[in-house]
Every structure is written in structure tokens, then in C-alpha cells.
Amino acid sequence: MKWWSIATTAIIVLLGCVNQQQLKDKDYQVQLGRYLFYENKLSVNNTKSCASCHNQQFAFTDGYRKSITSLGENVLHNAPTLINIQQYKFYDWANPGSTTLTKQIIRPLYAEHPIELGLNLHYPQVKAYLEKDSVYAKLFKQAFPGDTAWFTLNQIEASIVAFEKTLSSYNSSFDKQTMSKSAQKGFELFKSDRLKCAACHNPPQFTLAAASSNIDSVYANIGLYNVGGKNIYPVEDAGLVSVTQKKADDGKFKIPTLRNIMLTNPYMHDGSVATIEDVIDIYARGGRDVNYGDYKGDGKLNTNKSNLINGFTLTAEERSNLLAFLHALTDTSILNNPKFSSPVTY
Ligand code: HEC
Ligand code: HEC
Numbered sequence: 001m002k003w004w005s006i007a008t009t010a011i012i013v014l015l016g017c018v019n020q021q022q023l024k025d026k027d028y029q030v031q032l033g034r035y036l037f038y039e040n041k042l043s044v045n046n047t048k049s050c051a052s053c054h055n056q057q058f059a060f061t062d063g064y065r066k067s068i069t070s071l072g073e074n075v076l077h078n079a080p081t082l083i084n085i086q087q088y089k090f091y092d093w094a095n096p097g098s099t100t101l102t103k104q105i106i107r108p109l110y111a112e113h114p115i116e117l118g119l120n121l122h123y124p125q126v127k128a129y130l131e132k133d134s135v136y137a138k139l140f141k142q143a144f145p146g147d148t149a150w151f152t153l154n155q156i157e158a159s160i161v162a163f164e165k166t167l168s169s170y171n172s173s174f175d176k177q178t179m180s181k182s183a184q185k186g187f188e189l190f191k192s193d194r195l196k197c198a199a200c201h202n203p204p205q206f207t208l209a210a211a212s213s214n215i216d217s218v219y220a221n222i223g224l225y226n227v228g229g230k231n232i233y234p235v236e237d238a239g240l241v242s243v244t245q246k247k248a249d250d251g252k253f254k255i256p257t258l259r260n261i262m263l264t265n266p267y268m269h270d271g272s273v274a275t276i277e278d279v280i281d282i283y284a285r286g287g288r289d290v291n292y293g294d295y296k297g298d299g300k301l302n303t304n305k306s307n308l309i310n311g312f313t314l315t316a317e318e319r320s321n322l323l324a325f326l327h328a329l330t331d332t333s334i335l336n337n338p339k340f341s342s343p344v345t346y
Contacts, residue, residue, distance in 0.1 A: 026162060028143035031343075033163025035139065036156055038342040041129055042109070043070035044118030050108065050160065053079045056340055059263040060167065065271025073114040076237050078271035080256055081264050083334060086165040087210040089218070093253045093269040094239045096215050101161045109157065119153070127151045167340060169259060172331040174203075179328045186325025189318055195283070196308045206258035206329065215240075220306045221251035223287025223299035224268060231303045234295055237270060251304050262330050276326060280319065286311025 036042065037050045048070040054060040060082040066074045077093050090096060091104035098104045109119045119126060130136040130151045140150040143159055173179050179187065191198040200208055200220060209218050219240045225233045233239060233251040240249035253269045267273040273282065282288045286309055287300030299305070314322065334340060 025143060025145060028139060029159045029162035030166055032136075032139040032143045033159035033161065034339075034343050035136065036160050037163050038344065041126060042117050042119050042156075044115060044121045045070055048117060050117075051342065053108075054082050056337075057335060059083060059260040059334060061264045063265075065266050069114050069116045070118065071115055075114060075116065077269050078266065081260055082164060082167050083169045083259055083331075084205055084210075084257070085167060087205050088207070089211075089213050090209045090215075090254055094219065094243065096219070096240065096243060101164055102157065105157050105161060109153075119156070123153065167334075169331040169334045171333040172259070173328045174325075175331070180324060182321045182324040183328040184325075185318075186321035186323065186328075189314075189322050190325055194312050195322075197283075199308050200255045200306075201258050207255045209254050210257070219249070219252040219254055220308075221253075221302065221304045222283075222309050223251075223302050223305040224272065224282070225251060225288070225290060225295055226297035226299045226302040227295050229297050229301070239269070248304060251302060258326065259329050260331060260334070261326055263335075276323065280314075280322065283309065284312055284314060 040046050040049050040052075042049060052070075053062045053067040055062055062068075062079045064079070066077060067079045069075060080093070085091075085101065089099060091098040091101065092107070098107075108116045110117075112118070115121070130140065136151075140155060144150065144155050147155070173183070174187075189195055190201075202208060202211055205211070212218055221233075221239070227234055231250070238250050240252040241247065243249075261267075262276065265275060267276070267279055273279050273288075282299075285300060287298065287302065287305060289298045289300065290296055300311070
């Protein structure tokens with residue numbers, strides 16, 4: 001062997017080791033993040049974790065209309081799935097500043113109105129607990145071997161984010177191209193000019209939030225409300241307008257994914273639509289008519305509604321094809337994938 005070929009080989013081997021080491025650190029972060037995602041001790045009264053509201057059994061949602069915090073209060077919104085979350089460019093229902101998982105995690109960990117987990121309110125106790133626990137003591141050092149202090153908030157955030165990024169799902173019959181004839185017809189309808197679903201829920205993630213960085217296309221008003229006929233959504237939860245202060249943004253919420261949609265009811269930002277049948281009825285009507293109570297008004301007539309929502313009629317067969325397609329987006333393998341489940345068995 002020539003000297004330079006030995007040298008090149010040595011460099012390649014060395015680089016390989018460095019690379020492997022980095023990979024390993026990340027793997028340990030994922031492992032640690034999985035423990036922390038399921039760790040009730042993070043919450044101010046030791047009762048809840050990320051998994052309480054993002055439960056694997058419900059495709060990482062919680063089945064409530066609006067999630068319940070560790071102190072028993074309702075948050076404003078319905079918990080979205082976390083499947084394929086790393087593909088998105090925007091997080092949460094109506095916060096265009098939440099553009100990375102690192103920014104997003106601030107709210108569940110530290111928000112005070114309402115307190116969700118409230119980690120900051122008892123961090124010294126959490127740190128003491130993590131230091132004492134032999135599993136955590138080891139994992140923090142393996143996950144962050146270059147650091148000089150451990151059990152920090154930054155490390156907690158980074159590990160949970162590393163775990164979140166592993167929550168992927170590509171085993172639906174849509175992904176495997178094993179859709180029934182009926183589902184295939186449903187997919188054609190879904191993409192058709194008549195229904196226009198795919199204009200906002202575009203494959204493969206079935207949300208523009210994974211495809212576009214343009215706020216004007218990622219958030220939409222689909223005509224769920226028209227309180228008092230004043231072209232507004234309920235003032236306490238009016239969507240994008242609460243951040244941008246632009247009147248045209250009233251009622252705009254982030255387009256959600258439709259992956260695993262049959263597992264994530266109830267639907268919409270406030271969980272106000274119970275079933276998938278009801279969702280289809282609302283789109284077919286071109287908006288929802290709320291005909292009683294404080295929010296009375298016809299969403300179909302809301303002038304802020306997207307011009308893609310115009311209503312349509314479906315034959316019974318077309319409706320069942322559309323439903324078959326929505327079912328084809330279900331990946332049941334995520335519900336019992338051991339890599340996503342709690343690392344602690346009781
Ligand atoms: C009290 C219930 C609750 C807890 C606890 C909770 N979440 Fe959430 N999560 C929600 C709700 C509700 C939303 C929607 C928030 C909004 O838009 O107002 C959400 C949104 C998210 C999103 C954005 C999803 C999307 O489609 O944009 C991510 C990511 C997320 N949560 C991760 C976490 C992580 C990580 C933790 C633990 C540190 C956590 N959540 C704890 C209820 C919860
Ligand atoms: C203009 C863009 C747009 C079009 C077109 C559109 N949607 Fe949506 N979709 C949204 C937005 C935005 C939401 C969330 C609205 C909210 O919560 O206020 C949503 C919510 C949903 C939900 C509930 C998801 C969840 O997790 O709660 C389903 C199901 C759904 N859409 C299916 C469809 C179907 C089927 C079609 C075609 C008939 C369609 N959408 C057309 C933007 C759109």
C-alpha cells in the first residue's frame with residue numbers, strides 16, 4: 001500500500017468513528033426523550049406528561065374535545081396527533097411563530113395561562129429526582145457526553161424533541177399502495193375540482209403545513225362559525241387574528257394532517273365536531289350552521305371563509321368511497337410500536 005492510501009484509509013476510519021459517536025449521542029437522546037415524554041414527574045403535581053395528552057392509543061391525541069392540564073383546567077384547543085410531526089413547518093393550531101419543535105415545546109413545558117406541565121415551577125425538585133434516578137443519571141451523560149452540566153432544561157427539551165422526531169408513520173394502505181377500489185375512487189374525489197380537499201390537505205402529509213412556508217396558505221377559515229352573523233369566530237378563540245391582528249385572519253387555523261384521522265376524533269381546533277360523517281356534512285354544506293346558543297350564526301356565510309369551501313353534493317356511493325379513502329390513511333402499526341410506547345412497565 002502507498003503511504004497516501006494508508007493515510008486516506010486512516011482518515012476515513014477516524015471520520016467514521018466520529019460520525020458513529022454522533023449517531024450514538026442522538027440515539028441516547030431519543031432514548032432519554034422517550035423516558036421524559038412519559039415522565040409524570042415533569043408536571044407540577046406529578047400527574048401528567050406529554051403522553052397524557054398525546055396518547056399512543058389514540059394516535060398521540062387524547063380523545064377530549066379540549067385537553068386537560070395537570071391542574072385539571074381545559075386548554076383552549078384539541079390535542080393534535082404527533083405523527084410525522086418533524087415534517088411540518090408550523091406547529092400548533094394558530095401560532096405562526098411556532099416554526100420548530102424546539103420553539104413549540106416551550107408552551108407545554110412552561111406555559112402559565114393555563115399551566116400545562118409547569119416544569120419551571122418546580123425544576124429544582126425535578127433535577128434532584130433525575131440526578132438520583134440511576135436510569136436518568138446514566139442516560140443524561142450518554143446523551144450529552146460533551147456537556148459539563150447535566151439535567152438542564154435545554155437537555156430535557158432537546159431529548160424530547162429528538163424522540164418526537166422518531167414518531168413516523170408510513171404503513172397505511174395509502175402508503176403501501178394497497179388501497180381498495182373504493183378507497184382509490186375516494187382519493188380521486190378527494191383531489192377533484194368538485195371537493196378540492198387536496199388543495200389544503202395535500203399528500204403525502206395531507207397538510208400544506210408540511211409543504212408551504214406561506215402563512216396565507218397554511219392557515220384557513222373553513223366556515224365553522226359566524227357568531228351573530230358578524231363574520232367572526234368566538235372571540236376567546238378566533239385563530240390567527242389573535243396573533244396577526246388582521247381582521248381577514250379571523251377564524252383561520254392551521255390545516256391539520258388527515259393521517260390516522262379515523263383515530264383522532266373529535267375534530268377541529270376546538271374539538272367541536274364529533275364524527276367524520278359530521279365533518280363531511282359540514283364541507284358538503286359549505287360551512288356549519290350553528291343554530292343555537294352563544295355562537296349562533298351560519299358559518300357558510302362568513303366572509304372570511306376560504307374561497308375553496310363552496311359545498312358539493314355526493315351520491316351515497318361517492319360518500320362511502322370518500323370514507324373508504326379516509327380509512328386508508330390509518331396506520332394501526334403506530335398504536336403498538338414498542339419504540340413509541342412507555343419505556344417503563346408497571
Ligand atoms: C394538557 C395537554 C397537553 C400536554 C401535557 C402536552 N400537549 Fe402537546 N398539545 C396539546 C394541545 C391542546 C395542542 C394544540 C395547542 C394549540 O395549538 O393551542 C398541542 C400541540 C402540540 C404540538 C403541535 C402539533 C401540531 O400538529 O402542530 C406538539 C409537537 C406537541 N403538542 C408536543 C408536546 C410535547 C412534546 C409535550 C410534553 C413536553 C406536550 N405536547 C404536552 C396538548 C398537550
Ligand atoms: C381551504 C383549505 C381546506 C380545504 C379545501 C379542506 N380543508 Fe379540511 N381542514 C382545513 C382546516 C384549516 C381545518 C381545521 C379547521 C379548524 O379547526 O378550524 C380542517 C380540518 C379538517 C378535518 C378535521 C381534522 C382534525 O384533526 O381535527 C378533516 C377530517 C378535514 N378537514 C377533511 C377535509 C375534507 C374531506 C375536505 C374536502 C371535502 C377538506 N377537509 C377540505 C382546511 C381545508
